[in-house]
Amino acid sequence: MAKTLKKSEFVPKKTSDVKQAQKFLSLFGYLNPQDTEYEGVDMPPNPESPPEGALKSARVKSGEIDSGTREALMHFQKFYGLDQTGKLDKATVEMMSTKRCGMPDIGEYVAHGNKWNKNDLTYGFVNYTNDSGLTQAQIHNAIAQAFALWAAETRLSFRRVNISSNPDIRIRFVSGDHGDGAPFDGASGVLAHAFYPPPNSGDLAGDAHFDEAENWTINIPTGSGKIDLVTVAAHEFGHALGLRHSSVNGSLMFPSYGGPMRELHSDDKNGITSIYGGYSIAHAMWTHGTGIQIERPNNLDNIVRAGFYTYLYGKANTTNWFHFAIPTPVIEDNKRLKICCAILRFRTFSDKAIVRHVHIYDGYTKIASHDNINLTGDQWFRKYGVAHKPYIYWGLGISIGVEFKTGTLHQRRMDFVSAGCDLIR
């Protein structure tokens, strides 16, 4: 077998590699594009060009690690928590070649500065992807799940409308040059980009574009080379709401894609509430874990109603659904209430008991699906938003899908402690 150079061993020394790095630094906001000469490299303008906060360096020489390029490299290395060598070292080249968002990185400001001047936003699809056999209904669910993360922390709501109704946020799956001056780059590399809220970018404000050259999926594990649509959509909607990239590794707004992440980090929550504030609760109610209903009792080895919570042991290699019926005040002071989010308190005793899905119902109508969340361990306050925050009519229900794998009885234990909902006006 021929010896091939592993990517991790690759350290660029050639002029063309430096040019590529300069192009990267310019695309993502570390070099001002106007300062850079790019011989033989087509420089597409950024969605916003030049990005605010981009280095106002002196002109840099194409293909040379001069002082401007070195300074830009050090800013890049600082953002990603790398050693600030100012060189194109191995770690830097590796970080530059991760899958990522197409928006520039700006370290110092979490909020972009623009925000929507209303709380109830609409979104629509210009077109769909049919990667992995995804149906329109599956894409609708995935996108609603992504919006629901932001809805659960703020006053914002997100309602899907027909594209002909001119929604605030337009979603497209496009490849290569698609007419906004920021062409996509084929498979891998840049996965998606979005536009900050009005008034910038004219009609494009708030829109989110996904690179159709990627292979999108909603399944977890994603399968080799496939990208989780929910994770990337949630990240892009962060931009559409006015968030910039965060340098906090592990946050959803970190620029590179490190695999599925279907929840907000505290840094994301702080960012979004710094722009829009939290929501005010008209009514909150909770019920004890003893009230849980079991869809398939025969799939359990044991169940104990202990005081005000329930613990149970799933049979190995089974799935089950557990249901909370929440006593719901649908009307208060003659005003119908809306749901903001459901909240769960539970724990599993190992990764042999996995909470895979949380669905929220009003009567028998499903109003939110949080799929493939794959939670284990102690989960003492987990919020699940409802993107469109509908009026409620017939009583709220929370259904929890759990998978039990092969393991000891103790490893297959799960406790339901309580469940609640936050209602708003």
Ligand SMILES: [Zn+2]
């Ligand atoms: Zn981004």
Ligand SMILES: [Zn+2]
């Ligand atoms: Zn675009």
